[in-house]
Amino acid sequence: MKSSPIGLLVAVALGIFPAQSWAQAKAGKATVAGKATATKDSEGVIDADASGSATAGGDAAAEAPAAGDTPAEGEETGESPTGSGLDDICKIDPAACPNLDMDKEAARPLKEQIFAVQQAYALRVRRFELQAGWSQSLNDQFVGHPAPNLALNYYITNVLAIGVNGQYYSPFNLDKDFNAQVRRAARVAVPLTEYQWGAALNFTYVPAYGKFAGFGDFIFHYDAYVVGGVGAMSVRPIAVIDPDNRNFEYQTKLAFNAGIGLRIFFNKWFAAVLEVRDYVFNDKLESLTASKIPGTGPNGAGNPNTWYGDTSLTNNVQAQLGAAIFIPFSFDYRLPK
């Protein structure tokens, strides 16, 4: 039983020792912080704040006294600058004695330069952006073209990037029921096209940047970009006019693209991406007339030269939802905050 009080005393000492050390941020304030903890403990305000913040992380330790000690500092140090501290300086070196008219200084207009955007939340310059997502066609009511997407961009400046992207459509093309219904009801066949893959070299420009407060509680940052480039798409018609004889091979077409995107940052290296992009290419459609000559002769139904009809400038508008990872994960600001 005699050992219990000793144990409790040691435990109290252990408990107090870390709390005091956590509350320290500046050497000169150690005494004040200690007093603050002691005097405010009964209210449970200062102590909870200081220790709670301190254990949250290394950075928080430095900030904890700033929030928690404010009232105490006001009490304890409020007199010292105008009292013994300044008096001592004036006694030692009268030339260094502060001689300011505080009312005059307070009335002086401030000309501090305040930037509309103090520090961009996430810098992009000299970072790679790896995007992965899923896209859905927006303008083809006949064949759906969902596809997984990958993109890699490198930001030459904070607003300009060069990169590549690609989509893989092949297993996901969806010939909709609507096509069969039209063929049956109107006896009219519409040439259909399916895609295999697409790839492009792109430039990205980021003209817009902003932030949103959500529910008045949290803030997220976003930017909007325009993107454009040139590349290729591998496409082929779906045989609907003469499926018995026609079996199309994929052909690679030159494709241009342009689009806009919105990127919402969850942290400085991870973001959600919503993008709408139009891939434009010259599509060679299936011929609407079927040869009645059997075989693979010059005009035969089996001759691929008789399978193709008109060419048409085709827009493949894709909406993409995905995620972006910026590498390296961290960066340094050019100017201090």
Add this chain to the structure above:
Amino acid sequence: MTITKQKTTKRLVSVLAAALALFAFTERAEAQQILLTGPLAGAPAVRKLRLHRKARFEVAPAVSFSLLDEYQRTIFAGARLNYHFTDWLALGAWGAFGAAHIPTHLSEQIQDVNAARRAAPGTSRDEELTAGNLGPDFKKQLASMDWVVAPQLTAVPFRGKLALFQSIYLDTDLYFFGGAAFVGLTERKNCETCVNSFDMASRVAIAPTFGLGFSFYINKWSAIGFEYRGMPFAWNTGGFDTAGGGKDKKFPDNKITNDDRQFNFNQVLTLSWNVYLPFQYKVSE
């Protein structure tokens, strides 16, 4: 084990237990809400917040464009009216009429084929098979959205600002809305014997409507708005007999009935100019 050693062990155990208990207590205390004292105590997260919507009426003339239409596109002219009870909640309605109906390329193709069949001498097999589905002018049998009235509730959970080219700064918000849409439709009239019967009839479809939009405030009393809206409901867009017969009613039955209405996820993009009344917004503390 000697008595001294036993005592020492007991002491160590009791010290460790007490220390652990204290540390555990400290951990709990760390989870307490931070109570600010001093000038920031009780202060709002943002001061001098421009309340663009609170206690204001919103009148937003708008033009809307339908998306992914099969046979006919619709351009709506209308307006959105809202009263914002708070800065984040509003009650109102969107109303519009179909100002322009533009047939798609598919409709033109069908009509070209249809016209060629009818112009040819005699009656072809295709013409016989489509007699109940294609009238003299296919474009005149297309269903259309004539008007829409959609009472709706709007929530504005996200608000912020946008820097454009680092020189133009706009207050923005992102809102979500939901409600019921009353859609005035004209579509092919139901018929039992449908050859040469291509009359049209009007009806009102009731559908859920929902979507989201952005507002970009250009001054104290107006904003530019972009909005996406979904209005899913079933209608017979082409006036075709596509269902009602066979197993599961998925085959034509040579009649135009309600079964021929196909479910469509009708989508609309809206561009609006939002005017807020009174012209002066409130500012928070």
